[in-house]
Amino acid sequence: MHRTRCAVQEVGGPPLPRARPVANRNPAGGGPAGEVAMSDRVIAQKAPFKVDVVAGETYWWCVCGRSAKQPFCDGSHKGTGFAPMKHVAQTSGPAFFCGCKHTQRPPLCDGTHQSL
Ligand code: FES
Numbered sequence: 001m002h003r004t005r006c007a008v009q010e011v012g013g014p015p016l017p018r019a020r021p022v023a024n025r026n027p028a029g030g031g032p033a034g035e036v037a038m039s040d041r042v043i044a045q046k047a048p049f050k051v052d053v054v055a056g057e058t059y060w061w062c063v064c065g066r067s068a069k070q071p072f073c074d075g076s077h078k079g080t081g082f083a084p085m086k087h088v089a090q091t092s093g094p095a096f097f098c099g100c101k102h103t104q105r106p107p108l109c110d111g112t113h114q115s116l
Contacts, residue, residue: 038080041101044070046116048096048109053089060084061097061107071097071107 036042042065049071053059059072063085066076073084087107089095098106100113 041065041082043100043102043116045099046113047099048113049099051095051097053092053095055089055092057089059087059089059107061087063101063106065101071099 041063044062044065044067051059051071061084062069062071062073062077064077064080064082066080067074068076077083085107096109098109098113100116102112102116103110104112
């Protein structure tokens with residue numbers, strides 16, 4: 001079962017695959033403009049979530065962007081092909097979890113949201 005407290009990035013984790021922007025998508029692929037396919041990550045917000053984490057605690061970062069408990073997983077990824085990312089905080093204190101789901105340094109913000 002997932003814990004829903006916040007977390008800090010495990011150092012050296014693999015980067016996420018490059019996500020396609022979901023805002024202003026060309027609807028030629030089907031569906032009305034603005035529709036988000038289940039295979040796309042959703043931008044929860046174009047800013048990081050600041051969370052005070054506890055060293056040694058495990059956190060499950062929402063990768064799909066559909067969780068109502070951002071930035072953490074609530075199980076809403078089911079059927080999307082995404083899975084939450086485990087993160088064990090190395091130190092206690094504030095952590096800035098990516099809210100746009102496009103960071104290249106998951107689960108933490110790397111500033112990518114500024115170009116979306
Ligand atoms: S919120 Fe995603 S990179 Fe900053």
